[in-house]
Amino acid sequence: MPDTAASETYSYLGPAGTFTEAALAQVPQAAGKPWRSVNNVGQALDDVVSGRSVAAMIAIENTVDGGVSASQDALATIPNLRIVGEYLVDVNFVLVARPGTTLADVKTINAHPVAYGQTHLWVEAHLPHHGHLPATSNVAAAASLLENDLADAAIAPPTITRHHDLDVLATNIGDNPNAQTRFVLVSRTTALPGRTGSDKTSIIAELPDNRAGRLLEMLEQFATRGVNMSLLASRPIGDALGRYRFVIDLDGHVHDERVADALLGLKRFSPNVIFLGSYPRADKLPITVTPRYENEAFTDARDWLRGLISGEPDEGFGR
Numbered sequence: 001m002p003d004t005a006a007s008e009t010y011s012y013l014g015p016a017g018t019f020t021e022a023a024l025a026q027v028p029q030a031a032g033k034p035w036r037s038v039n040n041v042g043q044a045l046d047d048v049v050s051g052r053s054v055a056a057m058i059a060i061e062n063t064v065d066g067g068v069s070a071s072q073d074a075l076a077t078i079p080n081l082r083i084v085g086e087y088l089v090d091v092n093f094v095l096v097a098r099p100g101t102t103l104a105d106v107k108t109i110n111a112h113p114v115a116y117g118q119t120h121l122w123v124e125a126h127l128p129h130h131g132h133l134p135a136t137s138n139v140a141a142a143a144s145l146l147e148n149d150l151a152d153a154a155i156a157p158p159t160i161t162r163h164h165d166l167d168v169l170a171t172n173i174g175d176n177p178n179a180q181t182r183f184v185l186v187s188r189t190t191a192l193p194g195r196t197g198s199d200k201t202s203i204i205a206e207l208p209d210n211r212a213g214r215l216l217e218m219l220e221q222f223a224t225r226g227v228n229m230s231l232l233a234s235r236p237i238g239d240a241l242g243r244y245r246f247v248i249d250l251d252g253h254v255h256d257e258r259v260a261d262a263l264l265g266l267k268r269f270s271p272n273v274i275f276l277g278s279y280p281r282a283d284k285l286p287i288t289v290t291p292r293y294e295n296e297a298f299t300d301a302r303d304w305l306r307g308l309i310s311g312e313p314d315e316g317f318g319r
């Protein structure tokens, strides 16, 4: 059995100063609890699976470069994980180097692949001949400049100079000044966070076969219940070309009748569905639904059918 400290620990991609840490800082229940810095998403989720940590914060998608495939694939393949919350972090990048370095000295850039993917425009315009050395995190990229000379500069969060004595060679090097990253808090609990009216439901589903129209048929499960999607990403299953699974975020909670009904339809259709959880939306935006998809419309219809089955007369159209 995990000890008490382990079961209160939160794992995150570190070291201190990463955007992932900023996401974890938004979690009220993590305040004052032990935080464990790890080197990659796999290690963070392994902590949760083994009971070493109660939850892990992982990046799942960003506005510039899209889905974080390592996270989406890990959620698809590691059983018994649940998303219990989502958190948004504004991301902004600087280029840093050892003191005294100029831009002309920079030949190799150390960067987390997801940060590198969001700074292409600046990097290609200003350092067209650079090489890229991948790092485990944005902060690790910068820290390693002071440990070895494998790279000349690093892509890092603007707060990096609080942690390390480095020169900032360029600021705001992100492709989009309004870039945001969406993080999810992942746990093993099967207890559902309560419905707030501003919720999301995350699932991963596979198609039964690759006949024409299958994807449309899957999406119809949501469309016919008035359920909006906020994420639809395809990830290769890995066993053959052309085989994909779909990472989907739905507006609403599984306690919303329309979402529950859509999931029943999806379960009948798809040979493999993973329910990753229902949890409050980070932006707290209320979800608007046309009246025929409100809870009452579903319960009224069910009551009508139950009545018919139990022998109640149908009222007909009247005159």
Ligand SMILES: O=C(O)C(=O)Cc1ccccc1
Residues within 6 Å of the ligand: 013, 017, 018, 019, 020, 021, 059, 062, 091, 112, 114, 115, 136, 137, 138, 139, 181
């Ligand atoms: O959390 C970090 O700082 C990371 O290194 C991962 C990352 C990379 C790019 C944007 C957001 C998070």
